[in-house]
Amino acid sequence: MPLIEALPKLISWAIPLIVLAVIILPQAIRILREYERGVIFRLGKLLGAKGPGLIFLIPIVDRMVRMDLRVVTISVEKQEVMTRDNVPVTVDAVVYFRVIDPQAAVVKVENFLKATSLMSQTTLRSVLGQAPLDDLLSQRESINLKLQEIIDRQTEPWGVKVTAVEVKDVALPDTMKRAMAKQAEAERERRA
Structure with a gap:
């Protein structure tokens, strides 16, 4: 009970x-x-x-x-860049990075994704603006490495490690394409 x-x-x-x-x-x-x-x-x-x-x-x-902590891929939007030899080109790139220090990524920067994206855009414009058009077309690997080193150095305090940067597309203006085609044709005729 x-x-x-x-x-x-x-x-x-x-x-x-x-x-x-x-x-x-x-x-x-x-x-x-x-x-x-x-x-x-x-x-x-x-x-x-x-x-x-x-x-x-x-x-x-x-x-x-x-x-x-996995690798993140961001696409750097197309932007017009003036090369060192004053040729306007439109370029876009892809940046691969990952967070290696979660504390820094939260505390030292408000939004590490946006900050890395904007840093990539400005660095892309700066580095490609220092290169002549021939280097931009023929030495893409060395330009990619230079971009990676610079962006990685700048994002390191935020706990972000840039693993790769790839310049995807370099678009020349139509007038430049025609001039290059004429030059290549003249070169072939001269050899023949």
């Missing part, structure tokens, strides 16, 4: 505890995959990066920013 009398009291405690566990537990536990890290802040102060695996947080007190 005493068990039956204690049952309503037990239920009155058990229901709020179950509801509390159902609400708080999902906020307190996070699972990070092998390629993810969680940058933890406690009351706004950086605690550090954790993961992969099971991460426990204090609800309301802790905040976690999830970071993906």
